[in-house]
Amino acid sequence: xxxxxxxxxxxxxxxxxxxxxxxxxxxxxxxGEVHALMGENGAGKSTLIKVLTGVxxxxxxxxxxxxxxxxxxxxxxxxxxxxxxxYQEVNLCTNLSVAENxxxxxxxxxxxxxxxxxxxxxxxxxLAGLDLDLDVAAPLSSYSLAIQQMVAIARAVDISAxxxxxDEPTSSLxxxxxxxxxxxxxxxxxxxxxxxxVSHFLDQVYEIADRMTVLRNxxxxxxxxxEELPQMQLVxxxxxxxxxxxxxxxxEARTTAAPGEPVIAAHGxxxxxxxxxxxxxxxxxxxxxxxxxxxxxxxEVARLLYGADRADSGHVEIGGEQVxxxxxxxxxxxxxxxxxxxRRTEGVIGDLTVRENIVLALQAARGWSRPxxxxxxxxxxxxxVKALDIRxxxxxxxxxxxxxxxxxxxxxxxxxxxxxxxxxVDEPTRGIDVGAKAEIQKLLVELAGGGMAVLFVSAELExxxxxxxxxxxxxxxxxxxxxxxxxxxxxxxxxxxxxxxxTA
Amino acid sequence: MTALTxxxxxxxxxxxxxxxxxxxxxxxxxFSITVHDGHLYGSLIDVLRSSTPLVLVALGMTVVIATGGxxxxxxxxxxxxxxxxxxxxxxxxxQDSVGGVxxxxxxxxxxxxxxxxxxGVLVSVIGIQPIIATLxxxxxxxxxxxxxxSGQIINVSSPPFRVIGAGYFLAxxxxxxxxxxVVAIAVVLTRRSALGVLVEAVGASPTASRLAGIRxxxxxxxxxxxxxxxxxxxxxxxxxxxxxxxxxAAGNLIELDAILAVVIGGTALTGGRFSLxxxxxxxxxxxxxxxTTYTIxxxxxxxxxxxxxxxxxxxxxxxxxxxxxxxxxxxxAGAPA
Numbered sequence: 001x002x003x004x005x006x007x008x009x010x011x012x013x014x015x016x017x018x019x020x021x022x023x024x025x026x027x028x029x030x031x032g033e034v035h036a037l038m039g040e041n042g043a044g045k046s047t048l049i050k051v052l053t054g055v056x057x058x059x060x061x062x063x064x065x066x067x068x069x070x071x072x073x074x075x076x077x078x079x080x081x082x083x084x085x086x087y088q089e090v091n092l093c094t095n096l097s098v099a100e101n102x103x104x105x106x107x108x109x110x111x112x113x114x115x116x117x118x119x120x121x122x123x124x125x126x127l128a129g130l131d132l133d134l135d136v137a138a139p140l141s142s143y144s145l146a147i148q149q150m151v152a153i154a155r156a157v158d159i160s161a162x163x164x165x166x167d168e169p170t171s172s173l174x175x176x177x178x179x180x181x182x183x184x185x186x187x188x189x190x191x192x193x194x195x196x197x198v199s200h201f202l203d204q205v206y207e208i209a210d211r212m213t214v215l216r217n218x219x220x221x222x223x224x225x226x227e228e229l230p231q232m233q234l235v236x237x238x239x240x241x242x243x244x245x246x247x248x249x250x251x252e253a254r255t256t257a258a259p260g261e262p263v264i265a266a267h268g269x270x271x272x273x274x275x276x277x278x279x280x281x282x283x284x285x286x287x288x289x290x291x292x293x294x295x296x297x298x299x300e301v302a303r304l305l306y307g308a309d310r311a312d313s314g315h316v317e318i319g320g321e322q323v324x325x326x327x328x329x330x331x332x333x334x335x336x337x338x339x340x341x342x343r344r345t346e347g348v349i350g351d352l353t354v355r356e357n358i359v360l361a362l363q364a365a366r367g368w369s370r371p372x373x374x375x376x377x378x379x380x381x382x383x384x385v386k387a388l389d390i391r392x393x394x395x396x397x398x399x400x401x402x403x404x405x406x407x408x409x410x411x412x413x414x415x416x417x418x419x420x421x422x423x424x425v426d427e428p429t430r431g432i433d434v435g436a437k438a439e440i441q442k443l444l445v446e447l448a449g450g451g452m453a454v455l456f457v458s459a460e461l462e463x464x465x466x467x468x469x470x471x472x473x474x475x476x477x478x479x480x481x482x483x484x485x486x487x488x489x490x491x492x493x494x495x496x497x498x499x500x501x502x503t504a
Numbered sequence: 505m506t507a508l509t510x511x512x513x514x515x516x517x518x519x520x521x522x523x524x525x526x527x528x529x530x531x532x533x534x535f536s537i538t539v540h541d542g543h544l545y546g547s548l549i550d551v552l553r554s555s556t557p558l559v560l561v562a563l564g565m566t567v568v569i570a571t572g573g574x575x576x577x578x579x580x581x582x583x584x585x586x587x588x589x590x591x592x593x594x595x596x597x598x599q600d601s602v603g604g605v606x607x608x609x610x611x612x613x614x615x616x617x618x619x620x621x622x623x624g625v626l627v628s629v630i631g632i633q634p635i636i637a638t639l640x641x642x643x644x645x646x647x648x649x650x651x652x653x654s655g656q657i658i659n660v661s662s663p664p665f666r667v668i669g670a671g672y673f674l675a676x677x678x679x680x681x682x683x684x685x686v687v688a689i690a691v692v693l694t695r696r697s698a699l700g701v702l703v704e705a706v707g708a709s710p711t712a713s714r715l716a717g718i719r720x721x722x723x724x725x726x727x728x729x730x731x732x733x734x735x736x737x738x739x740x741x742x743x744x745x746x747x748x749x750x751x752x753a754a755g756n757l758i759e760l761d762a763i764l765a766v767v768i769g770g771t772a773l774t775g776g777r778f779s780l781x782x783x784x785x786x787x788x789x790x791x792x793x794x795x796t797t798y799t800i801x802x803x804x805x806x807x808x809x810x811x812x813x814x815x816x817x818x819x820x821x822x823x824x825x826x827x828x829x830x831x832x833x834x835x836x837a838g839a840p841a
Contacts, residue, residue: 332717364717371698
């Protein structure tokens with residue numbers, strides 16, 4: 001062989017109590033390539049990455065870096081050996097400055113004193129290399145999630161990485177930011193860095209990856225060159241069966257378009273600094289999609305309608321009656337449910353079990369003094385674990401141990417058992433695999449078919465187009481246009497509105 | 505076997521057993537329990553009896569810590585409860601009056617509810633950090649207790665009041681029975697209703713809980729009220745046992761022992777999951793430690809040092825990381841060269 005691997009993992013085995021997470025997985029990485037790691041949620045992608053970076057030990061197999069067997073006791077050791085990681089959810093300290101985040105743990109020092117001036121200078125230079133012009137002395141929290149992600153990547157790049165692992169780096173970036181990230185990745189590739197890339201966006205994988213390794217249920221399915229594996233074949237390998245759900249959805253979504261009575265109507269609802277006053281009506285049996293760029297006010301609209309933030313202008317009518325949404329509880333009492341985009345911090349509660357998480361909202365509505373009988377809890381939970389195919393199907397394990405897609409399903413189950421009239425879902429499919437994504441999309445269509453009103457927020461235009469009866473387009477924190485999603489509407493039409501403002 | 509050693513409470517329970525057994529070498533009759541006048545006597549009973557105030561305070565502390573807070577004022581609340589009860593009993597024309605004593609007890613507990621509300625409102629309505637909010641009552645409360653008793657130790661000689669801390673019922677100390685009842689009520693309240701899981705949700709993630717529609721404010725206030733009531737009962741037991749109200753000594757530094765008991769019991773100071781049984785075990789362990797220092801004749805000036813060493817060993821034994829290091833070292837040392 002002429003090519004030499006920079007990283008080679010063979011026969012990796014990793015078990016957790018009761019679960020075999022990885023079983024005989026091989027993985028290799030060559031310098032100067034982008035290698036995509038593909039698989040459904042729970043297929044073992046995250047585990048493989050954590051094994052590689054020393055977060056977990058291994059139960060079998062070996063890891064070689066540049067031909068030498070290695071054993072990392074932790075991420076720091078891995079980093080020192082040249083394996084850097086940027087995780088799915090940004091792992092930085094938002095209260096520290098941008099420069100501090102980039103150099104944390106390896107600050108330039110003289111006689112033990114940190115040289116702040118040099119640190120800021122080097123941070124600026126580094127970010128400039130990625131076409132980012134930031135105030136490096138400002139706290140990281142003053143920048144958007146997308147920028148924070150880029151800072152995390154800048155940090156990883158700067159730690160002379162031989163192997164750079166990007167775990168879902170694009171899930172919170174908009175199209176132009178993704179393009180910028182890919183520019184950076186291509187440059188790193190030319191410098192000989194080996195990049196392990198994990199993403200659920202197949203289009204992105206096909207745009208950037210040279211090769212891919214597919215995992216399913218902790219086992220290796222195979223390693224392929226990107227150009228030799230068409231998308232449909234890849235999906236089939238990932239889920240192990242033909243995926244026809246998505247095709248059927250396209251027809252289903254619109255045939256049921258016979259909206260009923262208005263469930264909620266917002267009149268001039270707005271909040272200073274969050275979103276300008278808007279009018280919006282959602283009818284029963286209707287899916288309303290919110291489209292717009294990152295930071296255009298999508299989430300803010302959803303939060304106002306749930307009372308998660310208080311509106312400072314306008315009012316809301318629910319079922320014809322005027323209601324002041326003071327707090328989430330008020331909205332809940334009127335049959336509104338809200339699943340937040342930050343499922344780890346604002347959604348599921350990691351320490352509690354799957355069962356406790358699922359009954360939480362219903363229990364909160366009943367108050368502490370009227371506990372849901374344990375048998376009823378078990379029935380409800382068993383029903384939704386089965387209906388939503390939550391895996392592993394053990395209701396007594398902490399939600400923390402579930403993969404992202406399964407946590408999202410737990411969150412949806414929590415709201416579905418409250419039998420809401422309006423379900424607000426913010427980015428329910430972000431960072432989860434195609435299989436689970438299709439299941440959640442299908443579920444939303446079915447719920448609307450059953451008469452529920454759904455407000456669907458997503459950064460993915462295709463998804464919004466596929467599901468929604470009506471699309472509300474947001475731009476610069478203003479609702480600029482309402483588009484009936486009939487046959488002629490496509491992504492370009494919406495992109496135009498987003499780019500130019502209202503057409504009317 | 506590994507299932508047993510992996511249990512959350514295995515290490516504190518093991519340390520408790522070791523402590524108790526070590527007493528036997530110095531006091532051979534340590535484990536013997538005798539019956540006198542239909543009352544049980546023995547060192548084990550003494551351990552239980554002396555642990556009662558701490559168990560109560562730790563119980564309240566557990567729930568407050570589960571909400572993500574902390575209550576430093578429990579010692580002062582103990583002092584205030586004792587002071588109020590002894591003042592009222594001292595003013596009784598006839599200190600044998602059961603009604604008068606019950607009224608005094610009710611007044612002390614009623615005042616504790618008000619003090620708990622004060623803490624809870626400061627934390628959850630006004631939004632002061634718990635450690636600061638309860639520091640106010642910790643400092644001011646002892647002042648109030650001293651004001652009530654005019655800086656004196658108030659002695660009472662009321663047989664009905666003595667029953668609380670020093671009496672016997674069904675061969676067992678009344679104080680132990682009271683604590684058992686409070687523990688049982690607390691367990692039923694938190695685990696049979698939804699209080700436990702809602703408190704855990706609030707403590708683990710306030711934002712997610714709010715979006716799930718949980719009223720954190722009410723739950724937090726309830727936790728502080730519960731802690732204050734527990735402390736008041738502890739104060740009554742303490743003051744009844746010594747038949748006086750000593751505003752300086754009552755509950756002095758007990759908040760720190762209570763926090764230690766909660767931590768030993770496996771409840772994280774960051775809030776969330778809590779274990780009442782663990783805290784009870786932790787509190788009994790700390791009391792057993794105190795008694796052990798006496799039985800094995802540790803000189804008074806090194807008592808605190810001895811306690812510190814045991815606590816350090818206990819905390820290390822509970823750390824999975826520490827055990828891993830020790831075990832690995834032993835394995836490499838034992839490997840053939």
